[in-house]
Amino acid sequence: MTTVFPAVVYLLCFATSALCAVLLGRSYRRSGVRLLLWSTACFALLALNNFFLVIDMLLIAWIDFRIVRLLLSSSAVAVLLFGFIWDLEEDA
Known part of the structure; x- marks a missing residue:
């Protein structure tokens, strides 16, 4: 279990x-x-991040995808932050 x-x-x-x-x-x-x-x-990048987590932890344990996962998660946050800032500037 x-x-x-x-x-x-x-x-x-x-x-x-x-x-x-x-x-x-x-x-x-x-x-x-x-x-x-x-x-x-953002959520598509997070899903891709979770996909690499599944591959990393369950399927291919001998290859470390930690850098890929970190880049994907930080890209997801950056995309959402960029969208917030861009929409805020358009409204002003």
Whole structure:
């Protein structure tokens, strides 16, 4: 049971972030609100980060994807932050 639990958690994190990206993308297509576009890009990068986490921790243990995961997660935050700042400047 202890070896299955981390795998389930990693896979659920990947599925949740990918589902959020899909739902945000659908909402952006319907409404055209740019903040939804930036949120979609952020969650897509986070889903990719979680995908590499699954690969790193469960499938390919001899290759370290820590740098890739750090770059993806920081890129996700940077994209969302850029979207917040850009939308704030457009409104002013």
